[in-house]
Amino acid sequence: MSNISRRSFLKVGAALSAAAAFGCTKGDEDEVYTPLSPQDDLVFDTEEKVVCSSGAYNCGSRCHHKIHVKNGRMIAMTSAGDVPYDACKELNENNPDEFVHDTLATMSEGKQVQYRACARGYSYISKTYQPDRLKYPLIRDETLGFPKGDVRGFRRATWDEALKKAVNMIVASYNASDDTNIGYVTGTGRQWIHYNLVARFRKKFPWVWFNNNESTGNTDGAKFDSIGGTSKSNSRTDRFNSKFILTWGQDNSSTTFYQVNAYWMETKIREDLKTPIVVISSTYNDAAAMLATGVEVTYKKWQPSDTTAVLGQETEVYQENYIDGDLAYHSYEITGGATGASTKVQVPAWVACRPATDGALMVAMMYVIYKRGLYDRKFLQDACFGFFKGQEIISTAPAKCQAGMPVWAPHDGKIGDTGDQISTGKTFTGKKMVVPAGYSFEEYLESLEQSTAAGGWLSSDGSDDSNKYAGVLNYAARLTGVSADIIEAIAIKYAETKPAFLEAGGGPQRAYNGLEWCWLCFCFAAMCGHTNKRGGGPGMTMYSTPDEMVYEERLSSAWNSGSSRVDPWSGATIATNLSAYPHTAITGNDWRTPEQIVEAVKLETAWYENPQTGESTYPYGIRPNGPIDVSGREKPIQLDCFVVVHANYMVSQANTNKWAVALRDHLKSLIVADLHMTPTARYADVVFPIASHFESEYFGDPFIFGPTARFYHGKAIEPMYECWTEEKFEQTLWSMVNDALGISNGDITEGGIPAYIAETARPSGEATYTTRIAPSTYYKELVTENVQTPSWEELKNKGFYDLTIPADKPMVGMRDITIPGSVDPKTNQEIPEDHKIATSTGRINFFSPFWYLRMQTLKQDPANPASAGFRTATAKYIPNREGYEKFFADIDLKNFTGFKSANSQRTYKLLYLCNKPRYRAQSVLDNVSMIKNEVKHHGVRMNAIDAAERGIKDGDLVYVYNDRGCIKVHAEVSYRLPPGVVSVEHGVWYRPATDENEQVTIWMCKNKDNKTYEPVKVPVDLGGCANVLTDDCFTLDPTFCVQTLAAQGGPCEVSLTKPE
Amino acid sequence: MSQWGFYFNQDRCLGCLTCKMACKNWNEKRRGDASINIRSYLQDNQEYASEQNGGEYGVGLGQEENQNIYLDSEGRSNYEEFNKFYMKEDWRRVETYEYGTCSLDKSTNTFVQGVDRRYLTISCNHCSDPVCVKVCPMGNIRKDPVTGAVLVVSYESCISCGKCKEACPWDAPQFYDNNFAAYKQDDPKRPKMTKCTLCVDRISVGLKPACVAACWNRALDAGPVEELIAKYGEGNITTTLPEFKSSQTPLGDTQPNIFFKKKTDRIRK
Structure with missing residues (x-):
C-alpha cells in the first residue's frame, strides 16, 4: 500500500x-x-485483537462470534466465515469452497464447520454500547412524586444502598406471610444461573414458582405422559436420511432454537438430495418462501361407497434405511379404503393454516391415514397404547425417568373396568391397563363422522351424510383454510414415505390449545411408524435432541427449570403459571378455583416417599413441616415480591395491560436486574445494572436442541460503568438474604452461596469447559474412539469445539426406548430403566392413564372455562379459547359473522398471530436502533384483501385491538399472511401513549371469581407489543402440566380509527 | 489487475439482512459521520461513570420520554439520537419482491395460495466502466489497481454534489444523511459520499468481503470474475435478474461485475 x-x-x-x-x-x-x-483507512488494521465470543440472551443455539477489540473497545464483529480463502484452496484442491461454502459431503459427515452468526448476532456490540445502558443502581423514590412505571421516579443509588433495599423487601415479603409469597422470575441471563441457584435455594423458602415457560412449555407438558419427559428427537444431521420433510410451524432462519446453520444444512438437502420439503405455517415465512419445494402426490380418490380400510396379513417390511430388523416399517394387505380414480395433487411449498387450528389439520390427516389403512399396526400395538379400542397391556413404566423424576400415579383408580388397582404415589409398573370404552384414538377418529351437534365434524343439516369422508375433510378445510385435497395429499405423502421427518416447531404450540397439538405430533409420527426410524423421528423437534448425548456432561437447565416440572414432588414450592402472575398478584388466585389451589398446594408441599428407596428422589429436598394448607385465606397464593433478572415479562408474557395494572397497583415490591431500562424495569423499586456477556469470560453451551458445538465466550472489555456481572450480583444478594433470614450458609451448600454459584450454578468458564467437553461413551461407541479435545487455551483461539455426528451414524433418539417389554430382542439383555419411555405405560400414549386418573379427581367446571383441569385423556383437537369456531353463527362453520365479544359488544373478524421475530431474541434487542431500524415495518402484517376492505394501505398507521388492548403501529400490507389473519411479531417493547386522547377501554378480569370482566381505561401502546392482545387466562392444572403462553389465534380487528 | 465481482444466488437468499449488518459492523469506522457522531461516553473509561449527565440515569433522568427510543404520544421518538452511533449508509441493500396473491375461496373457506417471494441484495457492482467515475467532477472515484474495486480516493475531496448517486442505477453511492444538499458547503457535518469498498482491506489479507463471509446460507460470493465464472459454470449464471435494474445509462453500459442464479421453480414429484 x-x-x-x-x-x-x-x-x-x-x-x-x-x-x-x-x-x-x-x-x-x-x-x-x-x-x-x-x-x-482501507488498510487492514492489524492492531485489532480478536476475542472469540458467542451468542447470548436467549439465543439458545449459539454461534461463533469474533469480536475485534482495540484500545479496550469493541470495534467490529465478524463470524465463522472469516477464514482465508486462499488457505482453504490449498487445503482442499477439489473443494475450494469447503470452508467458505460447506459441501454436502462435509455436512453429511456431520461437519458443520462454520457456525455463522445471523443478523441478531451482529447487533450485540451495539446493544452493549447503547447510550441507554443502565449505568448505576437506581431506587424508586416516592418523594419525587411520580407513580410506578414512570422513569422519572428513580434516583441514583450506591450498590450498597440498593442491595440493602432489595434484601429488606425480600425479607419483609417472606415475613409478611408464612408460606406463599415470593414470586420468582428469571429470564435471559447468560447461563440461567437463576434457575440453578433458586432451584437450590427454594428448599428453604416457600417460593411461588412458575411451572411453565413461554418457549417450549406446551411441548414439555405434552410429552410428559405421551412420549416421556426425557424422550429425544433424532440428531440434526439425520435430516440427510429423510425422504420427505414436513416442516410445521417452524422457520430455522428466524427461531432462536436450532439456528440458521440448520437452515443452511436443509438448503443443501433441498439442492443436492432433492428432498421434497413442505411447510405448514400460518405465515409465509422464509422456510416456506425459500426452503420449501412443494410436492406432487398421486393417490386414489375416495368414493362415497368406500369403507374404512381393514388391515390383513403383514405383506412387507421396508428394508431400507432403518437400523435393525426389529425396528422396521410394516405394511399390510388392505381391504376397503379408497377405490376411486387416481388423481394428482400439487401441494404448494407453503400450506397456509389458520392460527391455532393446526391440531384439527393434523387430526384430519390422521383420519385420512386411518380410513385408508396406511398406519403401522404393529408399531401401534407393540410400542403404543390407546390407539386401538379396548387395548390391554401390562405397564412397563419405569419408576423414574432419566432426569430422576418419578413416574407415579397422581390418584387412586383403575384404567378400564378390568384394570388393576393403582395407588396414589405408587409406580404404574406391572399394572394391567385397558383402554376404557370411548377413550381410544380409533374411536375418536370414528366419532368425527358424527354431526357437529353430536360433537363430530359432519354438517348437522345432513348434507354430508352421503359421503362422510368428504364431510369430515370439508369441515377441516373450512376450519383450517387448507383444502381437502391438500390435506389428503400431505397425509398420504407423510404416511407412505419411509422415512419421513416431521419437523414440528414452536409456533402452533404457543397457543391455548398448543399442548394437545404437540401430543398429536407424537401420535402422528407414531401412527406411521416414523418415531424410532433413521430419517424419521418422534414428531417434534422443539425439544431435546440426542445431540446433547455426545458429551459426557451437559448443562441442561430444563430439568430443574419450570419447564420440566411436571410432577408435584419436585421442589416443595407452589406451582403456578407465569401467564397467570398478574391475575395472581391482583386476586391471589391463578385462574383456578380456590378449592383447586388448596388441593394442589397440599399435594405440592406434601412429603412423598419413593416407594422403592424410601427416599425423596428429587435433589432439591422436601418441606420438613408437612403440607401447606392455604384454605381459608384471603389470597390462596400471595404474591408480594418479584425478583426478575434479565427478563422483561411485561412484554414477553401474556396480557401486557394486566401486567401494568398488577405491577403498578398490586405488587408490593419488584426487583429488576438488567442491561437496559426495560418496560418491566420501569415498574421496579430497585434496578441493578448488569454487565453484558462481553464483560466477563465464560463457556457457552447451546440449548439442548442446538448444535453439538460448544463455544468460548471471551471477555472482550472490562465491565462498563458501575455494572456488576450477573454472578457477582447473585452471590452478593443471596448471601445477604441468607444472613438476614438467619439461615446458615451450610443449609444451602458448604461454603455458602458464593461457593455454590462458583461450584455448581455457574463455575468458571475453564471449570465448566473441562467437565462439559469430554465425549460420552455413547459417542465413542457410535462414532469414534478417536477424539482429541482441545485445551482451554486452544479453545480460546479457535472459539468453538464440535463433536459431530455423521449422517450415516445418526443418533435415533427413540431407537431403544420404543422396544416394549423389559428385554431387548437384539441383545437379549435387560433394558435399563432409563432406556424405557418414561410414561405411565412405558409406551407412547394415544390415551394417557396418568391424565385419565387426574381428570377423574380434578373435574373441570363446565360453567367456568377458566378453571383448571385436563381437557382430555385422549390425544385430540381442542378448539382454541376464543378460537376460529367462535367466528361463526353456526357450529357447521358456514355462516361467518366474526367474533362477537359479550363484554365490549364489538365484532372482531381477524385472527392474530404473534410469531417469533428474526430480529429479536424475545424482547431482547428491541431497543437497539442499529438492528431495529433495518426492519422497515415492525407493526402489523396483514393480507392485502383485508387491508383493502378496511381502506388500509401499506405503511398506514393503524390501530390493532381487541378486548384486552390496543396498539398503534404501521401496517405492512402484503400476501405474507392468508386472508383473515394478521401478525404482530413478538417482543416489541410496550410504550404507552401519554396523550389523553390515545386511550381505549378494555375489559379485564380482576375478580377472583375468574368470570367478572370490568371496563378499564388504558393507554394505546405505541410500540406495538404483541402481548397487549394476548390472553393471560391460560392456567391448566399447573401442578402437573407446564404450558407456554397463548400467543396465537385469538380475535382482533385492525382499523384506521381508534376504537372507543 | 484481476477484476473482482460478486455472485448472488437468489435461490438461497432469504433477505435476512445478515450481509448488511456484517457490512455495517466491519465498516463502522468508515461511516461518513465517524468523526462527527462519536460515542463521547466511550472516549475513555473515566467518563463511563462520570457525572456528564448531571449524574443522572442514562441519557438524563426525567428526560427519558424525549431522550430515548420511547415514543411520545405523537409517535415521535428520539431514534435520531441513537442513530448517530452506527453506520447509516447502506453500502449493501436488501430488497424484497413479492409476486402473486393469497386469497380466499369463499365456497370452501380455504386459502388459494399463489404467492412467491424473492430477494435481492446488492452493494456496489464494481463496474468495469463505472458511471460514477465518469460523472464525479472532482475525479474522486477510481478503480483499485489490484481488485478493480470502485473506491473513493479521498473523503475530504468530495463536494457532496450527489452526481454519482444520481447516475448510479443501483444507488451504490451513499451519504450518512440523504438530505446532504441541505448542509452548507463549509459545514463540517456536510455528508460526503461513501460507498462499498469491496472490503479491499480484507481481500488484501486473504479474506472475502464481510458480507460474503457473513452470509450463512451462502447466497453470496465474491472473487476474481474469471474464477467466479469457472466456479459456478457459465451455463448456470446470468448477468440479469428481473429484480436487477439495467446497467444502461446515458453514458453507456456500466458493465457491472455481478452474476446471478435466479430463484428456481422447485415442485418435487
Missing part, C-alpha cells in the same frame, strides 16, 4: 480529476492508477 499521506492524496486526486472524467480504463493506466491506491 502507498505510504503517501492523506493530504498528498488530496492533491493528487484533484490534479487527476480531468483525466478521470474520461473514465479510469482509458488513458495512461500507470499514471492514473499508481497513486490511486485505496485510502489509508
Whole structure:
C-alpha cells in the first residue's frame, strides 16, 4: 500500500480529476492508477485483537462470534466465515469452497464447520454500547412524586444502598406471610444461573414458582405422559436420511432454537438430495418462501361407497434405511379404503393454516391415514397404547425417568373396568391397563363422522351424510383454510414415505390449545411408524435432541427449570403459571378455583416417599413441616415480591395491560436486574445494572436442541460503568438474604452461596469447559474412539469445539426406548430403566392413564372455562379459547359473522398471530436502533384483501385491538399472511401513549371469581407489543402440566380509527 | 489487475439482512459521520461513570420520554439520537419482491395460495466502466489497481454534489444523511459520499468481503470474475435478474461485475 499521506492524496486526486472524467480504463493506466491506491483507512488494521465470543440472551443455539477489540473497545464483529480463502484452496484442491461454502459431503459427515452468526448476532456490540445502558443502581423514590412505571421516579443509588433495599423487601415479603409469597422470575441471563441457584435455594423458602415457560412449555407438558419427559428427537444431521420433510410451524432462519446453520444444512438437502420439503405455517415465512419445494402426490380418490380400510396379513417390511430388523416399517394387505380414480395433487411449498387450528389439520390427516389403512399396526400395538379400542397391556413404566423424576400415579383408580388397582404415589409398573370404552384414538377418529351437534365434524343439516369422508375433510378445510385435497395429499405423502421427518416447531404450540397439538405430533409420527426410524423421528423437534448425548456432561437447565416440572414432588414450592402472575398478584388466585389451589398446594408441599428407596428422589429436598394448607385465606397464593433478572415479562408474557395494572397497583415490591431500562424495569423499586456477556469470560453451551458445538465466550472489555456481572450480583444478594433470614450458609451448600454459584450454578468458564467437553461413551461407541479435545487455551483461539455426528451414524433418539417389554430382542439383555419411555405405560400414549386418573379427581367446571383441569385423556383437537369456531353463527362453520365479544359488544373478524421475530431474541434487542431500524415495518402484517376492505394501505398507521388492548403501529400490507389473519411479531417493547386522547377501554378480569370482566381505561401502546392482545387466562392444572403462553389465534380487528 | 465481482444466488437468499449488518459492523469506522457522531461516553473509561449527565440515569433522568427510543404520544421518538452511533449508509441493500396473491375461496373457506417471494441484495457492482467515475467532477472515484474495486480516493475531496448517486442505477453511492444538499458547503457535518469498498482491506489479507463471509446460507460470493465464472459454470449464471435494474445509462453500459442464479421453480414429484 502507498505510504503517501492523506493530504498528498488530496492533491493528487484533484490534479487527476480531468483525466478521470474520461473514465479510469482509458488513458495512461500507470499514471492514473499508481497513486490511486485505496485510502489509508482501507488498510487492514492489524492492531485489532480478536476475542472469540458467542451468542447470548436467549439465543439458545449459539454461534461463533469474533469480536475485534482495540484500545479496550469493541470495534467490529465478524463470524465463522472469516477464514482465508486462499488457505482453504490449498487445503482442499477439489473443494475450494469447503470452508467458505460447506459441501454436502462435509455436512453429511456431520461437519458443520462454520457456525455463522445471523443478523441478531451482529447487533450485540451495539446493544452493549447503547447510550441507554443502565449505568448505576437506581431506587424508586416516592418523594419525587411520580407513580410506578414512570422513569422519572428513580434516583441514583450506591450498590450498597440498593442491595440493602432489595434484601429488606425480600425479607419483609417472606415475613409478611408464612408460606406463599415470593414470586420468582428469571429470564435471559447468560447461563440461567437463576434457575440453578433458586432451584437450590427454594428448599428453604416457600417460593411461588412458575411451572411453565413461554418457549417450549406446551411441548414439555405434552410429552410428559405421551412420549416421556426425557424422550429425544433424532440428531440434526439425520435430516440427510429423510425422504420427505414436513416442516410445521417452524422457520430455522428466524427461531432462536436450532439456528440458521440448520437452515443452511436443509438448503443443501433441498439442492443436492432433492428432498421434497413442505411447510405448514400460518405465515409465509422464509422456510416456506425459500426452503420449501412443494410436492406432487398421486393417490386414489375416495368414493362415497368406500369403507374404512381393514388391515390383513403383514405383506412387507421396508428394508431400507432403518437400523435393525426389529425396528422396521410394516405394511399390510388392505381391504376397503379408497377405490376411486387416481388423481394428482400439487401441494404448494407453503400450506397456509389458520392460527391455532393446526391440531384439527393434523387430526384430519390422521383420519385420512386411518380410513385408508396406511398406519403401522404393529408399531401401534407393540410400542403404543390407546390407539386401538379396548387395548390391554401390562405397564412397563419405569419408576423414574432419566432426569430422576418419578413416574407415579397422581390418584387412586383403575384404567378400564378390568384394570388393576393403582395407588396414589405408587409406580404404574406391572399394572394391567385397558383402554376404557370411548377413550381410544380409533374411536375418536370414528366419532368425527358424527354431526357437529353430536360433537363430530359432519354438517348437522345432513348434507354430508352421503359421503362422510368428504364431510369430515370439508369441515377441516373450512376450519383450517387448507383444502381437502391438500390435506389428503400431505397425509398420504407423510404416511407412505419411509422415512419421513416431521419437523414440528414452536409456533402452533404457543397457543391455548398448543399442548394437545404437540401430543398429536407424537401420535402422528407414531401412527406411521416414523418415531424410532433413521430419517424419521418422534414428531417434534422443539425439544431435546440426542445431540446433547455426545458429551459426557451437559448443562441442561430444563430439568430443574419450570419447564420440566411436571410432577408435584419436585421442589416443595407452589406451582403456578407465569401467564397467570398478574391475575395472581391482583386476586391471589391463578385462574383456578380456590378449592383447586388448596388441593394442589397440599399435594405440592406434601412429603412423598419413593416407594422403592424410601427416599425423596428429587435433589432439591422436601418441606420438613408437612403440607401447606392455604384454605381459608384471603389470597390462596400471595404474591408480594418479584425478583426478575434479565427478563422483561411485561412484554414477553401474556396480557401486557394486566401486567401494568398488577405491577403498578398490586405488587408490593419488584426487583429488576438488567442491561437496559426495560418496560418491566420501569415498574421496579430497585434496578441493578448488569454487565453484558462481553464483560466477563465464560463457556457457552447451546440449548439442548442446538448444535453439538460448544463455544468460548471471551471477555472482550472490562465491565462498563458501575455494572456488576450477573454472578457477582447473585452471590452478593443471596448471601445477604441468607444472613438476614438467619439461615446458615451450610443449609444451602458448604461454603455458602458464593461457593455454590462458583461450584455448581455457574463455575468458571475453564471449570465448566473441562467437565462439559469430554465425549460420552455413547459417542465413542457410535462414532469414534478417536477424539482429541482441545485445551482451554486452544479453545480460546479457535472459539468453538464440535463433536459431530455423521449422517450415516445418526443418533435415533427413540431407537431403544420404543422396544416394549423389559428385554431387548437384539441383545437379549435387560433394558435399563432409563432406556424405557418414561410414561405411565412405558409406551407412547394415544390415551394417557396418568391424565385419565387426574381428570377423574380434578373435574373441570363446565360453567367456568377458566378453571383448571385436563381437557382430555385422549390425544385430540381442542378448539382454541376464543378460537376460529367462535367466528361463526353456526357450529357447521358456514355462516361467518366474526367474533362477537359479550363484554365490549364489538365484532372482531381477524385472527392474530404473534410469531417469533428474526430480529429479536424475545424482547431482547428491541431497543437497539442499529438492528431495529433495518426492519422497515415492525407493526402489523396483514393480507392485502383485508387491508383493502378496511381502506388500509401499506405503511398506514393503524390501530390493532381487541378486548384486552390496543396498539398503534404501521401496517405492512402484503400476501405474507392468508386472508383473515394478521401478525404482530413478538417482543416489541410496550410504550404507552401519554396523550389523553390515545386511550381505549378494555375489559379485564380482576375478580377472583375468574368470570367478572370490568371496563378499564388504558393507554394505546405505541410500540406495538404483541402481548397487549394476548390472553393471560391460560392456567391448566399447573401442578402437573407446564404450558407456554397463548400467543396465537385469538380475535382482533385492525382499523384506521381508534376504537372507543 | 484481476477484476473482482460478486455472485448472488437468489435461490438461497432469504433477505435476512445478515450481509448488511456484517457490512455495517466491519465498516463502522468508515461511516461518513465517524468523526462527527462519536460515542463521547466511550472516549475513555473515566467518563463511563462520570457525572456528564448531571449524574443522572442514562441519557438524563426525567428526560427519558424525549431522550430515548420511547415514543411520545405523537409517535415521535428520539431514534435520531441513537442513530448517530452506527453506520447509516447502506453500502449493501436488501430488497424484497413479492409476486402473486393469497386469497380466499369463499365456497370452501380455504386459502388459494399463489404467492412467491424473492430477494435481492446488492452493494456496489464494481463496474468495469463505472458511471460514477465518469460523472464525479472532482475525479474522486477510481478503480483499485489490484481488485478493480470502485473506491473513493479521498473523503475530504468530495463536494457532496450527489452526481454519482444520481447516475448510479443501483444507488451504490451513499451519504450518512440523504438530505446532504441541505448542509452548507463549509459545514463540517456536510455528508460526503461513501460507498462499498469491496472490503479491499480484507481481500488484501486473504479474506472475502464481510458480507460474503457473513452470509450463512451462502447466497453470496465474491472473487476474481474469471474464477467466479469457472466456479459456478457459465451455463448456470446470468448477468440479469428481473429484480436487477439495467446497467444502461446515458453514458453507456456500466458493465457491472455481478452474476446471478435466479430463484428456481422447485415442485418435487
